[in-house]
Amino acid sequence: MKVVIVKDKTQMGATGAKIIADDMRGKPRHVLGLATGATPIPLYQELIRMHREEGLDFSRTTTFNLDEYIGLDPAHPQSYRYFMKAQLFDHINIPKENTHVPDGMAEDADAFCEQYERMIRDAGGIDLQLLGIGSNGHIGFNEPGTPLDSRTHRTGLTESTINDNARLFERREDVPVEAVTMGVATIMDARRVLLLACGENKAAAVAAAVEGPVTPDVPASALQNHEHAVFVVTEDAAAGLKGDYERP
Numbered sequence: 001m002k003v004v005i006v007k008d009k010t011q012m013g014a015t016g017a018k019i020i021a022d023d024m025r026g027k028p029r030h031v032l033g034l035a036t037g038a039t040p041i042p043l044y045q046e047l048i049r050m051h052r053e054e055g056l057d058f059s060r061t062t063t064f065n066l067d068e069y070i071g072l073d074p075a076h077p078q079s080y081r082y083f084m085k086a087q088l089f090d091h092i093n094i095p096k097e098n099t100h101v102p103d104g105m106a107e108d109a110d111a112f113c114e115q116y117e118r119m120i121r122d123a124g125g126i127d128l129q130l131l132g133i134g135s136n137g138h139i140g141f142n143e144p145g146t147p148l149d150s151r152t153h154r155t156g157l158t159e160s161t162i163n164d165n166a167r168l169f170e171r172r173e174d175v176p177v178e179a180v181t182m183g184v185a186t187i188m189d190a191r192r193v194l195l196l197a198c199g200e201n202k203a204a205a206v207a208a209a210v211e212g213p214v215t216p217d218v219p220a221s222a223l224q225n226h227e228h229a230v231f232v233v234t235e236d237a238a239a240g241l242k243g244d245y246e247r248p
């Protein structure tokens, strides 16, 4: 695992977007795993700029999002499908049929999860998976305690995640309590993983993920065993790290 410490969110977005663009340029039919949350927004803005100003081409890219709330319609402003459309898909030349976000309204969620795994496999697997990190160390919606060999599954959200995400909803009671998420093993299958973290509220989770033991208690720690995982972390989110890391 490689760690790069950057000064702020803008540099985090630019560094991450360059890693993605370089990977895409090396493989025309690129399969990109995407994430939601506030953290990847500067990266998406930079990808949109690269598309507009440098001709970064998404016409043959396929995307798979990490997760989605159960019970939110794609038209709901807090659904992850809506987020992706507003933050990225509407601003680049990706065909809609190439974009996949788990279906939070599937009648049979378990069958849907199996189907999602199949779709990822049929696309040739994920070339690069983008991740954020929860303040409790979760990746996707793999909350602490999720087995490291988990595949796409239906899961309950912890109180801490519901609290963290409540800021985006009108009332705390409106936050869905369940989600569909790629599993830790699904994420580990990606050829490359890029995790972004910013903000002092992520410092403990980043330190545990990078320098703590590999344990289901901190799902992001599994990435220590990934051959091509890069963490791009702002100074404040890196405050708990003790080691010496690259600072471009």
Ligand code: GLP
Pocket: 035, 036, 037, 038, 039, 040, 066, 067, 131, 132, 133, 134, 135, 139, 140, 141, 161, 165
């Ligand atoms: C949610 C998402 C995660 C994301 C996390 C952090 O729980 N399921 O994929 O990484 O929030 O979000 P933020 O970047 O807004 O801190």
